[in-house]
Amino acid sequence: GYNLDNLANASLSEEDKIVAKPDASRYAYKIVGTGDGIKATSAKLTLDADVAIRVTFQITGGKDVSAYKFLIDGEETEPIPTSGRYYIELDGIAASKFDDTHIFSVGDLAVHYSVLSYVNMVHNSNSPENLVNLINALYAYYAATEAYVG
Secondary structure (H helix, E strand, C coil), X not given: CCCCCCCCCCCCXXXXXXXXXXXXXXXXXXXXXXXXXXXXXXXXXXXXXXXXXXXEEEECCCCCHHHCCEEECCEEECCEEECCEEEEEECCCXXXXXXXXXXXXXXXXXEEECHHHHHHXXXXXXXXXXXXXXXXXXXXXXXXXXXXXX
């Protein structure tokens, strides 16, 4: 609802305002291995001042979180408790690196995920149109940055 009388794309034709749906199928996430008393429950992006990937795990079978080592790309990190679950987060991901796959692991359980994995997930779900548009624009931003950086 901000500055609706002076939109940044006002000079564009309706056709030029459409952001095409990219084919992000090659970025599908993978879950590898099994967790003894732990399972991956979600992976998502957080879009604040920077882009971050957040992967959430749930401890099962009465185990304690202290029995596990949480890693992102092989580096140990401290899990953050939230609503009976724990998440680990990789932030500060540059737009030109949205296609880089990161490994979020706990024991023998690993989630292979990139920013573009989220793009693929949104396209394969019943997501609201405004989220699909946002994700398509995020991919277009990545593609333009990748072309510029090389």
